[in-house]
Amino acid sequence: MTEVHGAETRARARTRRAIVEAAVRELARDAATSLGQIADAAGVGRTTLHRYFPDRAALLDAVATETVARLTDAQARARLEEGDAREALLRLCPEYLLLGDLLTLLFTGVVPDAVLDGQGAAPLAALVARGHREGSIDRELDVEWAVGVVWAQLYLAWATLREGQAARRDVVPMLVRTVDKALAP
Known part of the structure; x- marks a missing residue:
């Protein structure tokens, strides 16, 4: 039995x-x-x-739970505690890109950051703040702006992949390079 x-x-x-x-x-x-x-x-x-x-609300709750789990897994794979904050952030970007359609749900607000138990923009903000303290991220870019830059580049990278305009092997280096140059001190 x-x-x-x-x-x-x-x-x-x-x-x-x-x-x-x-x-x-x-x-x-x-x-x-x-x-x-x-x-x-x-x-x-x-x-x-x-x-x-x-109902729809219960399904959206399950999608939010899945989003939190996958964000958490991406952060673990990126080893956020290793190296300086900018290095960690550059490892996190390709991991977030692997979230695929979940990124669309975050970008469009279907899964609002408020229900993500601090797993959406909060880790990015913490990395930027750490980078400011260390000097690895430009201190003249406030935390909110720098986080916005990262999300904007992730949006562009995901849209490029989703539309089939480029292969992942080409998009990831452009994403990482753009974020690196944008945030470098």
Whole structure:
């Protein structure tokens, strides 16, 4: 009986994950997409979607939770505590770029920074403030401005990739170089 229950739990987790991933893709494409369209994209019926997420708000909460988890993972991969702040920030940019459609949801406010439990702009702001103290980031650029520069470059990089205008291997070095030159003291 336990083996059956475990398989059932794994199947539920896969279905839930498929719905959340479909929601991310579809909401990035069109923030007003319907739950029915998300269910179709996930390969499940609308009734199944509602079993997991009773309403749009519950699904958006799950998308926000996924966003926080992926932002946190990106920050861990970037090793923010290693090296100076500018080096850490330059490692973080390509990691954030891997967030893909979640970036669109952040840029468009579908997942507002306020619900991200401090995982959106806050780590960038902390890095810039650290960089100001260390002298690795231009002190004449206030924290908010510098964070805005990083998000703007991430937006440009993601839009370039999403539209197929360049390959990731070409976009990442341009992103890192632009942010580096913009923030260098």
